[in-house]
Amino acid sequence: MNRITLTVAMLCGAVVIGCAQTPSTPQATKYGDGELPIPPEYKSWPKFLSDVQRTDTKQVREIYINPIGNSAKMGEAFPNGTVSVMEIYKAREASDGTPLKGADGKLIKGELLKIGVMGKGAGWGETVNPPELRNGDWVYAMYLSDAKTKAPDDLATCRSCHLPLTDKDYVFRYDEYFQKRAN
Ligand code: HEC
Known part of the structure; x- marks a missing residue:
């Protein structure tokens, strides 16, 4: 508490x-790592990016951002109170394991595997140990498809992979998001 x-x-x-x-x-x-819940209304949020193709991991991802985050302007950091939710879907495969593709050449979304969330608030990063893994004030959590059961992921791996993106506020596809966003 x-x-x-x-x-x-x-x-x-x-x-x-x-x-x-x-x-x-x-x-x-x-919140600290593993504590940030998935807000139940996230599907009504603005889309951050849709149908993200991850042929490398045989996944399709849907990313949402809450209205506070969506108010950021390109070149700025996201404001405190920003939450981003990412749905990770398994791409459908042929019986030999080859990913199936639709008429548009894209991977076909299969079952929902996991839901990841990252959010930032004043002072949230202070709980992070070791401090070298701090991603500003962002914290991370990963859940199974019910959006409630914690996934077994080691949350330090989230931090170390997002860590180098210091000039993009630790957010992958920052440029793509602002370029695709209507305004
Ligand atoms: C090996 C690198 C890597 C690791 C580990 C990783 N991510 Fe990410 N994350 C990415 C990439 C790349 C994206 C952009 C979407 C894509 O291309 O799949 C992303 C996007 C996200 C997003 C959407 C917002 C954004 O930053 O674009 C969230 C939320 C997220 N990750 C949460 C997590 C959580 C939670 C974990 C740990 C359980 C985690 N990530 C671990 C590479 C990583």
Whole structure:
């Protein structure tokens, strides 16, 4: 429990009435790796990128970004409160393991394997150890397809792969996103 939630809980204990809700917005709660939940409404968010072709890993990915993140301008870092959700689908394969392709030459989305999330908030990166693996204030989590059960991924691997992208706010396909976005 972080300090803000704790304070509210203490106030609620004293007051009781009018305390039905504790703060649950990303800004009010400080998350570390593995703690950031998948917001249930993420499919209604703006698309970050759609139908990302990963022939190397035989996957197709759908990436969403929340409206706070979508308000960033090209060249800027994403604001605190940004959350990005990435669905990872297995690409369909022929019986010999060759990836199947549609008439458009693209991989065909099969079953949903996992859902990854990254989000940033003031001071969230401070919990990261070792500090050399800090990605600014971003934290990471990976779930199975139910969006609730934690996937067995080592979250340090997320950090080390995204780490070199310091001038893109640790976000892969930063340029592609801003170039494809309508404005
Ligand atoms: C080996 C490199 C690598 C590792 C490890 C990795 N990622 Fe990524 N991540 C990428 C790439 C590349 C993309 C861009 C989409 C694509 O091409 O698949 C991406 C995109 C994302 C996105 C969408 C937003 C963005 O930055 O573009 C999220 C969310 C994400 N990764 C979360 C995670 C999580 C959580 C983990 C650890 C469980 C993780 N990643 C591990 C390479 C990596």
